[in-house]
Amino acid sequence: MTDLLSSADEAQALEDLHQRGCTDGLPVVIPTDDRVARMVLASGQAGDMVLGTMGPGHGVASIEKIAVAAVMAGCLPDYMPVVVAAVKAVIEPAFDLTEMQATTHCTAPLVIVNGPARHNCGPIVSGTGALGPGHRANASIGRALRLTMINIGKARPGSSDMALLGHPGKFTYCLAEDEEGSPFPPLHVSLGFAAEDSVVTVVGAEAPHSVLFAGDGDDPESYAALLDLLAMALANAPSNNAILTGGFATIVLNPEHSAILHKAGLTREDIARELYERCYLTPEMVKRLMPAFAGDNPSRRMAFKGPEQILIMQAGGSGLYSMVMPSWCAGAHSNSAVSIKVEADVFCEIPSFSSA
Amino acid sequence: MRDGINIANLGIPAVALVTEEFWAQGDFVAQSLGMPAVPRVQLPHPVAGTDTVTMHKIAELVAPTIIQALEGGDD
Secondary structure (H helix, E strand, O other): OOOOOOOOOOOHHHHHHHHHOOOOOOOOOOHHHHHHHHHHHHHOOOOOEEEEEOOOOOOEEEHHHHHHHHHHHOOOHHHHHHHHHHHHHHHHHHHHHHHHOOOOOOOOEEEEOOOHHHHHOOOOOOOOOOOOOOOHHHHHHHHHHHHHHHOOOOOOOOOOOOOOOHHHHHHHOOEOOOOOOEEEEEHHHHHHOOOOOOEEEEEEEEOOOOEEEOOOOOOOOOOHHHHHHHHHHHOOOOOOOHHHOOOEEEEEEOOHHHHHHHHHOOOOOHHHHHHHHHHHHHHHHHHHHOOOOOOOOOOEEEOOOOOHHHEEEEEOOOOOOEEEEOOOOOOOOOOOOOEEOHHHHHHEEEEOOOOO | HHHHHHHHHHOOOOOOOEEEEHHHHHHHHHHOOOOOOOOOOEOOOOOOOOOOHHHHHHHHHHHHHHHHHHHHOOO
């Protein structure tokens, strides 16, 4: 059972939580007994069920503690299955959470949601402004994950979270894939899940880097320029991906850019392979730009171990801009992306608790 | 810090070298892994990118302390 704090009123409770370093700096919903109990109930699981521990503080991630974070973040109970899946994902050893939380790099977990949970546990927005303000599920699910990282993982800036600057995605970083608008199969299907599954994929990510491209309808080869530009942004020379290599990275294609690549006959796997082949530094660049990492006889340095390390999804509004998110790519497992099935059939069918 | 603790857990004498900027984080990691007294020696920050002459000066400065810690003395 989580220890209870007491305060004269909710205003004082909020100040107490700020004072204890339990918030992300913004106001939170006070996790009262009733609110947490309702969130636990919506999980369909016992509050003392333990999913694992979260580094670097190695706090125990019980359903109840995750529910506390979900309440504080402003989640509706309907969102709880996605929050739980996201926590399960970052706890997986392949994600290197302990090291990721402690690094000086700016990285944050990007939460990508696929499948019916986008609607049943949200709506989790995939369209215009999906990573911006104004979408309650996107905002509060990503924030709930961050609050678990603060309060269960005990990542505190300057003492256990050593990010030199961080980035705004460390407050919240969650979106859905635009499966209905994409010409490609959903990301989770490409990763081996069934289309009817709901899946959360968590990947370490820098802030989004914008990629401007206006296609040329008269030039059937113009798609190659889009691939070149995406690759330049994805493994830009000073990025960890280019220098340390071997980590994951994410590409969020807008509808037009997806259509251009699809019209060129490329599948998601083809795009990943084309980008993989374009993402490298020459030996001369390695020697000149990063002698500390060059070694004695540098060769062509591929940014990725293989095309499978490049996650490609569609989201965002119609226009000229796609986004790429390079990553930290350190840690024992290079901070690998992790996908976890959402147990939505257990969690989301409690309508009387969905609008509290 | 974590490497030092893991090595110490193997029964091998270990001392963690921690720059002053990361000293508080070192304390946190040592506490959270249940070995708050793991020997550690403070280095100036940053060390990365330091020129060779300065690096030798730092090494000369801290080497006796490292040896003392490995021998089980106070750091």
